[in-house]
Amino acid sequence: MPPKTQLNDDFADSLVDSMPKAEPYLIAVSGGLDSMVLLHFLARSGYQSLVVLHVDHQLRGDDSKADAELVSEAAAKLGLT
Numbered sequence: 001m002p003p004k005t006q007l008n009d010d011f012a013d014s015l016v017d018s019m020p021k022a023e024p025y026l027i028a029v030s031g032g033l034d035s036m037v038l039l040h041f042l043a044r045s046g047y048q049s050l051v052v053l054h055v056d057h058q059l060r061g062d063d064s065k066a067d068a069e070l071v072s073e074a075a076a077k078l079g080l081t
Contacts, residue, residue, distance in 0.1 A: 012045035024049035029074075031067030036074065043078045051081045 052075040
């Protein structure tokens with residue numbers, strides 16, 4: 001197993017005590033790289049009761065709209081609310 005995959009697996013395993021996979025979680029996702037990585041990491045680690053939250057403050061015009069669409073599409077592809 002490649003080191004990065006092992007690191008991800010080890011980190012996911014360390015979360016289980018404080019974040020049981022069967023519980024629902026509200027995940028705030030801005031559409032930026034860090035929150036998108038977190039969303040995909042949690043979903044691929046077996047957290048399937050995630051509810052994705054994005055707040056479009058409409059401060060950046062079309063970019064704000066694009067972020068909202070990106071988050072919505074990602075949640076749909078992952079089968080999340």
